[in-house]
Amino acid sequence: MEKKDYIKSGEFLVRDSEANEIFVPEDFDEEQQMIAQTCKDFLEAEVYPHLDQLDTGDRELMKEILKKSGDLGLMGISVPEEYGGFGQSFVTQMLAAETIGAGFSFSVAFMAHCGIGTLPIVYYGNEEQRQKYVPLLSTGELLGAYCLTEPGAGSDANSGKSTATLSEDGKHYILNGQKMWITNAGFCDTQVVFAKIDNDRILSAFIVDSDMPGVVIGPDEHKMGIKGSSTAQIYYNDVKVPVENMLGDRGEGFRIALSILHMGRMKLGANVIGAAKMAITDSVKYANERKQFCVLISTFGAIQHKLAEMVIRTFAHESAIYRVSKDIDDLMERLKQRDACDAGRAAIEGISHYAVEDAILKVYGSEVLDFVVDEAVQIHGGMGYSAEMNVERGYRDSRINRIFEGTNEINRLLITDTALKRAKKGDFPLFEMAEDLYAKPDQLTNKAHEGEGYFEEKHRYVKNLKKSAMLVIHGASKALGRKLSKEQEILNNIADIISEIYIAESLALRVEKTDASRGENASLYRDILDVFIYDAAAKVQKMAMDAIYSFVDGAEADKVAGAIKTLSDTKGVNVKEARRRIAEKLIDDNTYAF
Amino acid sequence: MNILVCISHVPDTTTKIKFTDNNTRLDVSGIQWVINPWDELSLTRALELKDDASCGINTVSVAHVGPVSAEPTIRKALAIGADNAYRVDTEPLDAYQVAAQLAQIVKAGAFDIILCGIESSDYNGSNVGGMLAEFLDLPSVSGISKLEIKEGKVHITREIDGGKEMLISPTPFVGIVQKGIAKEPRIAAMRGIMMARKKPIQLVDAVQTEPLSETLEFEPPKPRPACKFVDPDQPGKLIELLQNEAKVI
Numbered sequence: 081m082e083k084k085d086y087i088k089s090g091e092f093l094v095r096d097s098e099a100n101e102i103f104v105p106e107d108f109d110e111e112q113q114m115i116a117q118t119c120k121d122f123l124e125a126e127v128y129p130h131l132d133q134l135d136t137g138d139r140e141l142m143k144e145i146l147k148k149s150g151d152l153g154l155m156g157i158s159v160p161e162e163y164g165g166f167g168q169s170f171v172t173q174m175l176a177a178e179t180i181g182a183g184f185s186f187s188v189a190f191m192a193h194c195g196i197g198t199l200p201i202v203y204y205g206n207e208e209q210r211q212k213y214v215p216l217l218s219t220g221e222l223l224g225a226y227c228l229t230e231p232g233a234g235s236d237a238n239s240g241k242s243t244a245t246l247s248e249d250g251k252h253y254i255l256n257g258q259k260m261w262i263t264n265a266g267f268c269d270t271q272v273v274f275a276k277i278d279n280d281r282i283l284s285a286f287i288v289d290s291d292m293p294g295v296v297i298g299p300d301e302h303k304m305g306i307k308g309s310s311t312a313q314i315y316y317n318d319v320k321v322p323v324e325n326m327l328g329d330r331g332e333g334f335r336i337a338l339s340i341l342h343m344g345r346m347k348l349g350a351n352v353i354g355a356a357k358m359a360i361t362d363s364v365k366y367a368n369e370r371k372q373f374c375v376l377i378s379t380f381g382a383i384q385h386k387l388a389e390m391v392i393r394t395f396a397h398e399s400a401i402y403r404v405s406k407d408i409d410d411l412m413e414r415l416k417q418r419d420a421c422d423a424g425r426a427a428i429e430g431i432s433h434y435a436v437e438d439a440i441l442k443v444y445g446s447e448v449l450d451f452v453v454d455e456a457v458q459i460h461g462g463m464g465y466s467a468e469m470n471v472e473r474g475y476r477d478s479r480i481n482r483i484f485e486g487t488n489e490i491n492r493l494l495i496t497d498t499a500l501k502r503a504k505k506g507d508f509p510l511f512e513m514a515e516d517l518y519a520k521p522d523q524l525t526n527k528a529h530e531g532e533g534y535f536e537e538k539h540r541y542v543k544n545l546k547k548s549a550m551l552v553i554h555g556a557s558k559a560l561g562r563k564l565s566k567e568q569e570i571l572n573n574i575a576d577i578i579s580e581i582y583i584a585e586s587l588a589l590r591v592e593k594t595d596a597s598r599g600e601n602a603s604l605y606r607d608i609l610d611v612f613i614y615d616a617a618a619k620v621q622k623m624a625m626d627a628i629y630s631f632v633d634g635a636e637a638d639k640v641a642g643a644i645k646t647l648s649d650t651k652g653v654n655v656k657e658a659r660r661r662i663a664e665k666l667i668d669d670n671t672y673a674f
Numbered sequence: 675m676n677i678l679v680c681i682s683h684v685p686d687t688t689t690k691i692k693f694t695d696n697n698t699r700l701d702v703s704g705i706q707w708v709i710n711p712w713d714e715l716s717l718t719r720a721l722e723l724k725d726d727a728s729c730g731i732n733t734v735s736v737a738h739v740g741p742v743s744a745e746p747t748i749r750k751a752l753a754i755g756a757d758n759a760y761r762v763d764t765e766p767l768d769a770y771q772v773a774a775q776l777a778q779i780v781k782a783g784a785f786d787i788i789l790c791g792i793e794s795s796d797y798n799g800s801n802v803g804g805m806l807a808e809f810l811d812l813p814s815v816s817g818i819s820k821l822e823i824k825e826g827k828v829h830i831t832r833e834i835d836g837g838k839e840m841l842i843s844p845t846p847f848v849g850i851v852q853k854g855i856a857k858e859p860r861i862a863a864m865r866g867i868m869m870a871r872k873k874p875i876q877l878v879d880a881v882q883t884e885p886l887s888e889t890l891e892f893e894p895p896k897p898r899p900a901c902k903f904v905d906p907d908q909p910g911k912l913i914e915l916l917q918n919e920a921k922v923i
Contacts, residue, residue: 110746117750117862669690
């Protein structure tokens with residue numbers, strides 16, 4: 081008999097998980113920790129001493145550092161062993177991504193190569209293509225780029241104008257077009273390029289070697305941040321691409337592009353944790369050295385509030401990242417066994433399945449990092465505005481995360497759209513449960529069960545937030561029908577509610593799972609959970625109310641709004657003291673060690 | 675030739691050190707452990723010598739005296755490139771006990787060069803290398819900043835006051851190593867990490883020894899006192915504080 085069915089993407093809205101079912105960062109084994117340490121050691125030895133030089137746009141230096149990371153095997157972490165990699169689990173890939181995420185521009189160049197530059201061939205290449213390219217990409221002998229965006233085709237990726245026309249002898253596709261914002265353009269050897277064959281409606285994908293005649297790489301863009309990563313336009317002028325270099329089938333390019341974006345979003349969600357932890361460490365070190373009014377600024381409540389909030393959001397986001405990573409590993413394993421998928425296909429199918437979660441983690445993570453780096457600059461005061469400090473670089477480098485891998489605006493729409501579509505498809509009974517709740521909003525209660533324990537109470541709160549989400553989803557669907565897809569403000573409200581729920585639930589499960597092993601520190605992690613849930617409930621209430629009054633009014637609106645208020649009611653928390661205790665640990669450790 | 679590198683398992687230098695049991699024991703909770711930096715440099719140099727075929731090094735082994743909790747540190751040494759490892763399963767209380775346990779590993783093996791860091795970054799005792807040589811009745815050289823093998827002979831450079839001393843040591847010998855012996859510690863490569871799980875860590879029973887010293891107490895540095903402001907209209911107050919409190923004038 082089969083074990084409990086795996087949790088589907090978005091299903092968390094209607095299904096509660098148990099703490100022992102989820103993976104938490106405290107579960108990393110010794111080997112995973114050693115891999116993370118290697119990534120950290122590499123940044124310290126090879127990247128940090130060169131940050132200023134890299135930021136001058138020194139393409140050769142970046143290339144050299146990338147190659148060194150290849151020599152260490154870091155580029156092969158996500159690549160199956162049969163193609164020269166180390167075939168690590170998705171959890172390990174994400175841990176490596178987190179650690180490298182503290183590498184500023186290097187992180188962007190490295191992740192672009194290892195992710196979108198290499199994995200499309202691992203996932204969609206035929207055996208010849210994989211054997212030809214992947215072993216060299218996994219060691220850094222070849223460096224890769226991914227060419228999707230065009231001047232007129234950004235978020236609307238399928239509207240690209242690049243064309244591929246079969247040559248008369250049938251041996252080549254003649255590629256013409258222009259791509260922009262191409263990471264690693266300045267030194268890449270291989271490119272995954274998307275173009276439409278003849279008058280196709282949908283993109284196809286090709287592997288293009290940078291030295292093919294007709295490939296022209298422009299100068300690097302002058303950017304706000306990540307200045308060390310090469311970003312340029314690439315022009316294709318009658319480039320003869322051998323027909324055997326088509327990746328996947330004709331017209332499969334758009335699917336490949338979207339799948340790869342799912343992977344990129346997940347990894348971005350991990351990258352930001354590394355960058356956030358670094359900014360927090362920089363901030364607390366500074367606050368522990370900087371004196372004003374004769375005392376360290378880390379003793380001030382206003383600074384402690386900032387430090388604690390930086391920790392809380394980073395810790396919460398991290399909880400969700402590794403939870404979904406293990407879900408992906410489990411699904412990949414299942415696909416390999418049940419459907420006999422090869423490792424590459426199983427990987428991309430597994431990642432793409434969790435489309436709701438990857439969009440949540442991309443949006444939430446990039447906004448956590450932007451919050452963290454902003455507060456890091458603020459804690460540094462005037463020094464934070466000086467280019468001498470890491471936090472200044474971190475502040476500028478962070479901003480792109482809300483833009484690339486699909487803007488946060490597109491991703492918010494995807495969170496709601498994908499969750500609703502999956503529910504409609506029958507993956508989970510969201511609409512059925514929502515309809516029941518909406519029918520009797522005045523009967524919804526929020527009472528503690530008899531003998532309710534600490535974690536049961538927190539799970540009750542999360543469950544209630546899920547009910548609020550269902551009320552809004554059902555109400556909006558009923559009132560607006562198909563028009564809902566045009567009401568982006570409401571879709572955004574729903575996306576933010578769904579995100580808050582996923583992160584809150586992941587955090588609650590992590591704190592519960594690790595509670596017994598924390599010893600005397602356990603109460604500190606409960607502080608993190610207390611503050612987060614208290615805030616999440618207030619945010620969900622606000623977003624739900626905003627949404628409700630946008631599509632219904634009168635008695636019905638008031639009735640639903642009343643139910644949402646009831647459901648969002650949580651016990652009061654002394655957030656000031658809780659944040660102070662969290663900050664005290666950070667100040668005492670003088671580094672992020674949660 | 676075979677090299678044995680003795681490695682100590684120490685708190686990462688960024689760790690905030692706390693004590694327990696009335697300041698008589700290190701509080702190990704929450705500590706991030708690493709290979710003692712001097713030992714790591716010894717290991718790096720040993721591996722460099724092995725990489726150079728002309729040096730004729732067959733194996734590089736590592737040895738540690740400590741409980742099972744140190745195995746991640748030992749495995750890191752294996753991931754960096756050591757061929758095998760020994761762990762004496764005991765919790766030593768002083769340098770004498772460490773040296774006594776290490777001596778039995780050397781006696782049981784066939785090592786030509788035994789390397790120890792000049793000190794460990796936790797207790798900074800600088801005793802183990804010398805004691806180990808004494809247990810083994812082997813020559814020892816301390817303060818080694820350069821170690822080369824030419825035509826089967828070990829050429830050593832050691833730092834002395836105001837200059838350097840160059841010498842050739844017979845083997846086997848105990849080399850006590852300081853910074854400069856290798857440029858940077860090696861980073862464990864992915865392949866090394868994967869291979870480390872297959873490399874053996876040989877468990878060695880501890881021999882019976884008694885420590886020669888006992889730690890009475892650790893005393894952390896006193897926190898710096900808060901600065902005091904003196905009103906510019908009261909220069910006398912400043913002089914009084916400098917004289918009586920700071921005692922600098």
